[in-house]
Amino acid sequence: xxxxxxxxxxxxxxxxxxxxxxxxxxxxxxxxxxxxxxxxxxxxxxxxxxxxxxxxxxxxxxxxxxxxxxxxxxxxxxxxxxxxxxxxxxxxxxxxxxxxxxxxxxxxxxxxxxxxxx
Amino acid sequence: xxxxxxxxxxxxxxxxxxxxxxxxxxxxxxxxxxxxxxxxxxxxxxxxxxxxxxxxxxxxxxxxxxxxxxxxxxxxxxxxxxxxxxxxxxxxxxxxxxxxxxxxxxxxxxxxxxxxxx
DNA sequence: GTAAAATGCAACCTAAAAGTTGCGTGATAT
DNA sequence: ATATCACGCAACTTTTAGGTTGCATTTTAC
Numbered sequence: 001x002x003x004x005x006x007x008x009x010x011x012x013x014x015x016x017x018x019x020x021x022x023x024x025x026x027x028x029x030x031x032x033x034x035x036x037x038x039x040x041x042x043x044x045x046x047x048x049x050x051x052x053x054x055x056x057x058x059x060x061x062x063x064x065x066x067x068x069x070x071x072x073x074x075x076x077x078x079x080x081x082x083x084x085x086x087x088x089x090x091x092x093x094x095x096x097x098x099x100x101x102x103x104x105x106x107x108x109x110x111x112x113x114x115x116x117x118x
Numbered sequence: 119x120x121x122x123x124x125x126x127x128x129x130x131x132x133x134x135x136x137x138x139x140x141x142x143x144x145x146x147x148x149x150x151x152x153x154x155x156x157x158x159x160x161x162x163x164x165x166x167x168x169x170x171x172x173x174x175x176x177x178x179x180x181x182x183x184x185x186x187x188x189x190x191x192x193x194x195x196x197x198x199x200x201x202x203x204x205x206x207x208x209x210x211x212x213x214x215x216x217x218x219x220x221x222x223x224x225x226x227x228x229x230x231x232x233x234x235x236x
Numbered sequence: 237g238t239a240a241a242a243t244g245c246a247a248c249c250t251a252a253a254a255g256t257t258g259c260g261t262g263a264t265a266t
Numbered sequence: 267a268t269a270t271c272a273c274g275c276a277a278c279t280t281t282t283a284g285g286t287t288g289c290a291t292t293t294t295a296c
Contacts, residue, residue, distance in 0.1 A: 013151075017144045024139025027254090029131045036216055038223025044272060054273080056255050063253095077263040077272045083220055088213050095210040098154055099203055105156025143284090162242060174285050176243080181283090195242045195293040 003097060016094050019087045022067035027052065028060050032083070035070065040080035121215060134212050137205045140185035145170065146178050150201070153188065158198035 003013070023029060031046055047057040061081055064070045068087045073080050121131070140146060149164055165175040179199055182188045186205045191198050 013144050013147045017142055017147055019142075020138050020147075021142025024135055024137075024142040025254090026131055026135045029135050029138075032216065033131075036219040036223060038220060038227050042272075052254085053256065055257090055275090058274080059254075079273070085217055085220055088217055092210055092213045092217075095206050095213075098150065099206055099210075101154040102156060102201055102203055105154060109156050145284090160242075170284085171286065172243080173245090173287090177284070197243065 003094065016091055019067045019069065019091050022063050022069055025060070025063075027057075028064055031057070031060060031064065032069065035081060035083045040073070040082040042078040042080055044078075046081065121212065134209055137185045137187065137209050140181050140187055143178070143181075145175075146182055149175070149178060149182065150187065153199060153201045158191070158200040160196040160198055162196075164199065 003016075023032070027050075034046060035041060043054060043058055043061065046061070047054040050057060061070065061072070065072060065081075068084060070081050071084055072082075121134075141150070145168075152164060153159060161172060161176055161179065164179070165172040168175060179188065179190070183190060183199075186202060188199050189202055190200075
């Protein structure tokens with residue numbers, strides 16, 4: 001199954017799935033929420049106050065990075081993570097597409113029923 | 119972490135996570151895509167042509183149902199599934215919220231830098 | 237009334253996800 | 267120079283996800 005997005009790039013369902021899956025975890029959602037501050041955050045910053053270990057946070061960040069939701073750069077001994085909005089926009093668009101399909105299908109069904117009544 | 123949506127209901131991050139997680143699987147995404155036709159589909163209908171067993175499809179449908187993305191009704195010996203757009207709208211809104219936070223944070227940072235230069 | 241269809245349920249298997257501990261290695265502050 | 271900070275990596279454990287097979291139950295078609 002395929003679907004073309006705004007920039008006319010063809011995106012496989014698989015790509016969407018990996019982005020959704022990356023966001024499908026409370027810990028990662030709260031990491032994302034911390035990263036919306038605009039600034040880059042180091043792993044230690046992102047891990048402090050957390051109930052899980054720094055190493056576990058690292059794993060989550062790599063899942064997010066694998067889905068393209070964040071990128072990282074090194075600065076001395078720190079690894080800095082920041083958001084990339086593009087995949088967010090992509091799935092937002094996909095969700096809009098699903099809604100649109102559904103709405104159109106419903107209105108087709110509705111007019112079909114109305115035609116049947118005549 | 120909390121976030122209020124359009125209908126002023128307070129939604130926990132956990133709820134979003136379960137919706138994202140439900141969509142974070144290729145098989146379930148293609149089930150959703152089948153269900154956008156507007157009509158209800160039975161489990162057997164949804165399973166035919168699939169590489170996995172009918173029982174596995176049932177499990178996926180229950181994950182979707184658990185996240186509120188689909189609902190089911192019984193009709194004789196058939197179990198019919200149909201989409202519910204609300205959770206789709208919810209996470210679409212959440213994604214918009216994240217983008218907005220990020221954009222605002224960036225513009226604050228930008229004006230901060232500009233102030234520093236004066 | 238019997239066979240076939242549609243489903244539910246339980247037990248089981250396997251692989252992956254989520255998390256831990258332990259240790260090693262560069263950067264940095266003092 | 268030497269602690270200490272920030273991190274990477276590897277091994278390991280536990281839990282969950284995804285999938286299967288087998289069988290029972292309820293509808294429905296003929």
